[in-house]
Amino acid sequence: MNDVLLTIILIVLKLGLVLGTVLTMAAYMVLAERKILGRMQMRYGPNRVGWGGMLQPLADLIKLLSKEDLIPEGADRWIFMLAPAISTATALLAFAVIPFGPSVQLFGRTVPLVICDLDIGVLYLFALSSLAVYGVALGGWASQSKYSLLGGLRAMAQMISYELAMGLAIAPVVMASRSFSLTAVVEAQQTLPNMVRHPLAFLIFLVAVMAESKRIPFDMPEAENELVAGYHTEYSGMRFGMFFVGEYLNLIVLGSMLTVLFLGGWYGPLLPGVCWFLIKVLGVAFFFIWVRGTLPRLRYDQLMAFGWKVLVPLGLLNLLITAAWMIWRG
Amino acid sequence: MPTLTIDNQTITVPEGTNVLEAARQLGIEVPHFCHHEALGSVGACRLCAVEFLEGPVKGIQMSCMVLAKDDMVIDTGSDGVLAYRAQVIEWLMTNHPHDCPVCDEGGECQLQDMTVAGGHGVRRYTGPKRTYQNQDLGPFIAHEMNRCIQCYRCVRTYQEYCGGKDFGVMGTRQRLYFGRFSDGPLESPFSGNLVDVCPTGVLTDKTYRYKSRIWDLQEAPSICPHCSLGCAVIPGARYQELQRRRARTNRRTNGHFICDRGRFGYGYVNHPDRPRAPLLGHRRVTWQEALAALQNHLHEFCELYGSGSISMLSSSRASLETQFLTKRWANALGSGQLCFEAHPRRDQAARVAASQAPDCSASMEDIRSCDMAVLVGADPLAEAPMLALALRQAARRGARIVVVDPRPVELPIDCERHAAAPEELPRILQGLTRPQQNAFASASEEFGGALGRALLEAKNPVLIGGSDLLGPQGCQMLLKAAEACSPTGSTCRSMLLLAGPNSFGGAMLSDDGPGFDALLEGMEQGRIKSLVCIEADPVADYPDRKRCRAALARLDLLVVFDCAATATVQEADLFFPTTALEEAAGTLVNNEGRMQAFEKVFSAGTPLLQSAAGDHPPRFFSRDIPGSHPQPAWTTLARLLGRDAELEKVRRELEKIDPRFDGLAGLTADSEGCRVVAPRQAPALVAAPASGVTASDQLHLLVTEHLYGSELLSDLSPCLQAVKSDPYVWLHPQDVARLKLVEGKPVRLCTSLGEWTLELRINGDISPGVAVVPRLRGTVVETLVPGSEPMLCRIEKA
Amino acid sequence: MGLWKDIKGTFLPFWVTLRYLFRRPVTVCYPERKQPPAPRYRGRLVLTRDPDGEERCVACYLCSAACPVDCISMQAAEREDGRRYAAWFRINFSRCIFCGLCTEACPTLALQTTAEYELATRELLQVVCEKDELLIDGCGKNTEYNFYRLAGIGVVAPRGGNPGETPPEDIRTNMP
Numbered sequence A: 001m002n003d004v005l006l007t008i009i010l011i012v013l014k015l016g017l018v019l020g021t022v023l024t025m026a027a028y029m030v031l032a033e034r035k036i037l038g039r040m041q042m043r044y045g046p047n048r049v050g051w052g053g054m055l056q057p058l059a060d061l062i063k064l065l066s067k068e069d070l071i072p073e074g075a076d077r078w079i080f081m082l083a084p085a086i087s088t089a090t091a092l093l094a095f096a097v098i099p100f101g102p103s104v105q106l107f108g109r110t111v112p113l114v115i116c117d118l119d120i121g122v123l124y125l126f127a128l129s130s131l132a133v134y135g136v137a138l139g140g141w142a143s144q145s146k147y148s149l150l151g152g153l154r155a156m157a158q159m160i161s162y163e164l165a166m167g168l169a170i171a172p173v174v175m176a177s178r179s180f181s182l183t184a185v186v187e188a189q190q191t192l193p194n195m196v197r198h199p200l201a202f203l204i205f206l207v208a209v210m211a212e213s214k215r216i217p218f219d220m221p222e223a224e225n226e227l228v229a230g231y232h233t234e235y236s237g238m239r240f241g242m243f244f245v246g247e248y249l250n251l252i253v254l255g256s257m258l259t260v261l262f263l264g265g266w267y268g269p270l271l272p273g274v275c276w277f278l279i280k281v282l283g284v285a286f287f288f289i290w291v292r293g294t295l296p297r298l299r300y301d302q303l304m305a306f307g308w309k310v311l312v313p314l315g316l317l318n319l320l321i322t323a324a325w326m327i328w329r330g
Numbered sequence B: 001m002p003t004l005t006i007d008n009q010t011i012t013v014p015e016g017t018n019v020l021e022a023a024r025q026l027g028i029e030v031p032h033f034c035h036h037e038a039l040g041s042v043g044a045c046r047l048c049a050v051e052f053l054e055g056p057v058k059g060i061q062m063s064c065m066v067l068a069k070d071d072m073v074i075d076t077g078s079d080g081v082l083a084y085r086a087q088v089i090e091w092l093m094t095n096h097p098h099d100c101p102v103c104d105e106g107g108e109c110q111l112q113d114m115t116v117a118g119g120h121g122v123r124r125y126t127g128p129k130r131t132y133q134n135q136d137l138g139p140f141i142a143h144e145m146n147r148c149i150q151c152y153r154c155v156r157t158y159q160e161y162c163g164g165k166d167f168g169v170m171g172t173r174q175r176l177y178f179g180r181f182s183d184g185p186l187e188s189p190f191s192g193n194l195v196d197v198c199p200t201g202v203l204t205d206k207t208y209r210y211k212s213r214i215w216d217l218q219e220a221p222s223i224c225p226h227c228s229l230g231c232a233v234i235p236g237a238r239y240q241e242l243q244r245r246r247a248r249t250n251r252r253t254n255g256h257f258i259c260d261r262g263r264f265g266y267g268y269v270n271h272p273d274r275p276r277a278p279l280l281g282h283r284r285v286t287w288q289e290a291l292a293a294l295q296n297h298l299h300e301f302c303e304l305y306g307s308g309s310i311s312m313l314s315s316s317r318a319s320l321e322t323q324f325l326t327k328r329w330a331n332a333l334g335s336g337q338l339c340f341e342a343h344p345r346r347d348q349a350a351r352v353a354a355s356q357a358p359d360c361s362a363s364m365e366d367i368r369s370c371d372m373a374v375l376v377g378a379d380p381l382a383e384a385p386m387l388a389l390a391l392r393q394a395a396r397r398g399a400r401i402v403v404v405d406p407r408p409v410e411l412p413i414d415c416e417r418h419a420a421a422p423e424e425l426p427r428i429l430q431g432l433t434r435p436q437q438n439a440f441a442s443a444s445e446e447f448g449g450a451l452g453r454a455l456l457e458a459k460n461p462v463l464i465g466g467s468d469l470l471g472p473q474g475c476q477m478l479l480k481a482a483e484a485c486s487p488t489g490s491t492c493r494s495m496l497l498l499a500g501p502n503s504f505g506g507a508m509l510s511d512d513g514p515g516f517d518a519l520l521e522g523m524e525q526g527r528i529k530s531l532v533c534i535e536a537d538p539v540a541d542y543p544d545r546k547r548c549r550a551a552l553a554r555l556d557l558l559v560v561f562d563c564a565a566t567a568t569v570q571e572a573d574l575f576f577p578t579t580a581l582e583e584a585a586g587t588l589v590n591n592e593g594r595m596q597a598f599e600k601v602f603s604a605g606t607p608l609l610q611s612a613a614g615d616h617p618p619r620f621f622s623r624d625i626p627g628s629h630p631q632p633a634w635t636t637l638a639r640l641l642g643r644d645a646e647l648e649k650v651r652r653e654l655e656k657i658d659p660r661f662d663g664l665a666g667l668t669a670d671s672e673g674c675r676v677v678a679p680r681q682a683p684a685l686v687a688a689p690a691s692g693v694t695a696s697d698q699l700h701l702l703v704t705e706h707l708y709g710s711e712l713l714s715d716l717s718p719c720l721q722a723v724k725s726d727p728y729v730w731l732h733p734q735d736v737a738r739l740k741l742v743e744g745k746p747v748r749l750c751t752s753l754g755e756w757t758l759e760l761r762i763n764g765d766i767s768p769g770v771a772v773v774p775r776l777r778g779t780v781v782e783t784l785v786p787g788s789e790p791m792l793c794r795i796e797k798a
Numbered sequence C: 001m002g003l004w005k006d007i008k009g010t011f012l013p014f015w016v017t018l019r020y021l022f023r024r025p026v027t028v029c030y031p032e033r034k035q036p037p038a039p040r041y042r043g044r045l046v047l048t049r050d051p052d053g054e055e056r057c058v059a060c061y062l063c064s065a066a067c068p069v070d071c072i073s074m075q076a077a078e079r080e081d082g083r084r085y086a087a088w089f090r091i092n093f094s095r096c097i098f099c100g101l102c103t104e105a106c107p108t109l110a111l112q113t114t115a116e117y118e119l120a121t122r123e124l125l126q127v128v129c130e131k132d133e134l135l136i137d138g139c140g141k142n143t144e145y146n147f148y149r150l151a152g153i154g155v156v157a158p159r160g161g162n163p164g165e166t167p168p169e170d171i172r173t174n175m176p
């Protein structure tokens, strides 16, 4: 009895902790991005709300919540309303399997710092990131606007293409750690992060992750100078907000994936595991922002050519080499 | 049929086509000023240069002056040509003022276009500019001579095409002056065309002065509603105000020009007294309330007295769609008490006109190319002004024009005039129907027979009649005469001038329905309890105003749909505002049976100039446009019939029910229109009463149309008030001497309808024994309506 | 060599942006510090007067035609002396994008831009300006141009009496 209660309490606690942290992080990620981009372009960035602009996310939230929620005439109402939710939900659900620290002792039992340590965590992550396309594509399609539709189509093509490369990049990691469980993958990196062991896989994964996040230089689906705002052109108010938050949640998810799969998860000297995990995720996020501040957008044909002609063959090659190496090593 | 090559495209054109026209047929527009399709070429502006590479002529030549010949190879844009044109533009601009910003032509100025196209931006000539004094050319045309480029288009239009005598060119060298000899209003009733033809801002529309730029105007192809010819026009509106009309090109009807009544008669749309809200009694109500009241009342009448107690009247002002739905509505209510013209004699005449075979009726194009025209009882300038211009073109080609009329018919040409007394006209027509006969009963018939023989010898003869003077019997005889006078291998075409722009359509739809006389009788006997007038004004149009008023007063319900404050609107129990012609789309059928569609130009609303009293638009946000209540009559009728108000559907339905209107649904407003395919049945006519013998002091009173002031809508136009004359009576000098009257002095005109004091004018061209009084609305004689049987009258000193 | 250039071209910018991250921003914080706009700054529009003190605008509709967002409207009218002027003239600054195309189109130099840019308000009608709010007492940037003296039609001087014009021709003589 007591045991069940405790389990429930622990789960709720973990859920609350993760949800709170992740959402706050997503909100502040927006601020951080605007600030960092501003400084990189020698501007101040938001600095009016709160100390140095610290309350800007709150102001944005209030603004988005109080805006009129427009649904275009001729739009497919239900799908139109559902799409942003799909895109946020898939991003949030991904955190269920991400281990953000070593197990700790609490109330006399071992509590793993992951909401649910699935045996097939890696596959689950993949499934969710595939589902994320759904939200974007549906949103673009249901808007009854050519820009949205084009954006949605681009997103679909781009994400499907790069998922392939992403999968090919993870395969060696999974093979090396001999498990689909993310915790196992992290534990396999105790001595050496996969980044060092599988450098090629890491690079492929990095690029694929960037493409998956639909951010510069891969922001074809919302390319504002071609498509106004791509798949979310017709969205306003909190529905747009959901797409927006979803995008930054995705950033954290992908950062976490990168950390877990290649950067050695929570392992690091001195500091506690959770801190290392956070530092690594934030580092990846900073890197993404830095890339956005530096590189221009690719052309659509370049994007597709790069994905199919470079990344996929490279991934296959890498997989072959890893397999051969593992067989040779026994 | 020479075949030539222009800019690498080959085309075969008829003999006598000049190179400029040939290029135009290929879609290549050679820049030009002085050439005009209707005026021909003079080679004055030197702009239309093209280079002849091969063929009979070589080098740079004026394309408007060279006729197309076989084997010509032409380059319209060679370097030499472009340089030449740039030079021409530059010298045309040496004296041109620097005043485009204050010039009303700006935006539709050919000189502006050509200057920009020619690449001339900076003036190199530094000498002084030549200037002129301007003239006051009357209420219609503004004059700014400094802008002239001496293309001669105005003179050619005014003198050659329109036959005006008081505007011309004076001066020598480079001091040419285009104007009148001294200040004064232009006399020609076609003076407005100067605005259209002048390629610069010398001659502009005074009534439109400084109002708008063309790019701000809402424009659409439309039809002139001021007479039965149905000329093609383009009205322009801005800020809910109709600001001008200009001519549109329809080669079958008006050609390129229109008359001043059509051009300046637009003001009725903006009239400050125009009723713009539904009225119940004299109380403003909403559309819903008004419609509910209408339906309740009619329902009640049907219940109490049967559907025969409801009657309907439409008019020749209503569009074909409105007339048709009026008929459907009457059918739906079960009432046969429906007619389309308040004037019974005009009604019958229109029915006769609509019975002429479509391939025998003359279009204006036929008239322009005829070689003999006989006008019987038709006064073109008064009844259908553009007809006078068409006749002039025929005369310029050598056609013989004969006018047989009791009135002093004026035409802008020299023609043969025969003053015939009104009672002589039937006899002359009688003679015309038997041209081959040897012996005639009277001199009049003899004369008619002679005319008929002349028509038989002509190649393309036309017989034109005025329905007002001839009446239905006369019209019928005229149609017969046209048949009898058809030369072998050709037809003598006929044209009858009708009362309004859609008289023909109403006549087609009225079948054997009753005339308004029958309706009036019903009202007097108390059988008919209600009358719905749809864009009709029986009080002003019925010849006996007292009788009409009395009958209307007996009605339980008088419903009026209209767009103007007519005399009938004043008496209405229930009033619905309708849109003016320019505010809705529709179709009109002109006097030759040509169906012509018109488009909506702008949405009804009180002009900003009135609602803001000349100041800026009000400073508040609102969705409502003030004064936007008027609805097209046909949409209201469709609502009453419980259907969608879709023009397409109405047209298709009419086409289906009545195959005579075949082609209606496919009609577009910028087309040339198409004729109704088959005539209606000729109506059965009762013989006209023999006109009584004139006592020595009695005269025949002829009430006739007048160029300005007779037609309802144009008379409401403020711009035409300046040229409207005071009421007068015309007598022959003999009668004046006999009655011992003095010209210019007021006289008393006594008839059975009343007595009036008018100014006396003398005219030698009039038939003796006849007094002619023009109908002038809004004056003392407004109760005199043309088109009635000739009345007897006495004229005495006032 | 090309590949090396590409790689350098891709990675060098990262160094640039990283360095810039630690520089001082060049922008200023607006309401606390206001920078004087350049003389040709395109701010709120005004209608100027000619050197004679008359309204320069002749209501030619060119500015309203040039305006890409259609925010100018007016009505032309004629004064007794033949001068064309705007009976009313309205600029809706809530729509204006301050592109200055109207001033370029203006043939009389009546419409000119000013350096005033603080127009934000919550009351939209406040920025819908009528002629009396737009018309200033002065010539603006050009103090010489006077359209009617150069136009070639007589409004401010008798016909043929402006500079560069010959007196009106006598049309009743054929003498050279």
Ligand code: SF4
Pocket (backbone or CB within 6 Å): B147, B148, B149, B150, B151, B152, B153, B154, B155, B178, B197, B198, B199, B200, B202, B203
């Ligand atoms: S007044 Fe007009 S039409 Fe006449 S010559 Fe001059 S420019 Fe030509």
Ligand code: SF4
Pocket (backbone or CB within 6 Å): B224, B225, B226, B227, B228, B229, B230, B231, B254, B258, B259, B260, B261, B262, B263, B384, B385, B386, B387
């Ligand atoms: S002739 Fe008749 S239809 Fe033609 S413009 Fe004149 S009034 Fe209008």
Ligand code: SF4
Pocket (backbone or CB within 6 Å): C066, C067, C068, C069, C070, C071, C072, C091, C095, C096, C097, C098, C099, C100, C101, C102, C103
């Ligand atoms: S500045 Fe540009 S947007 Fe503003 S009124 Fe002028 S033309 Fe229009």
Ligand code: SF4
Pocket (backbone or CB within 6 Å): B101, C056, C057, C058, C059, C060, C061, C062, C063, C064, C074, C102, C105, C106, C107, C108, C109, C110, C111
């Ligand atoms: S362009 Fe100049 S002169 Fe013309 S209306 Fe505008 S402000 Fe007035």
Ligand code: FES
Pocket (backbone or CB within 6 Å): B031, B032, B033, B034, B035, B041, B042, B043, B044, B045, B046, B047, B048, B049, B062, B063, B064, B065
């Ligand atoms: S059009 Fe040929 S010279 Fe003018």
